[in-house]
Amino acid sequence: MSIDALCETCEFAYIDDETGDLVCGNVFDEDEMVSFMTNDNGRCKYYRFYDEYKTVQKQN
Secondary structure: OOOOHHHHOOEEEEEEOOOEEEEEEOOOOHHHHHHHHHHOOOOOOOOOOOOOOHHHHOOO
């Protein structure tokens, strides 16, 4: 699975209102950003699956 496919289900991803692009909303320091942008193994070490049902369970 590619990084782009993972981004669609990531907790940190959101759609940019101006461009309509999928954007990573995770806050990176400079070193982390370089590592993220040059990652060539197809995995994002910051990926966290977004489970909307998990949020609902906490509310009940």
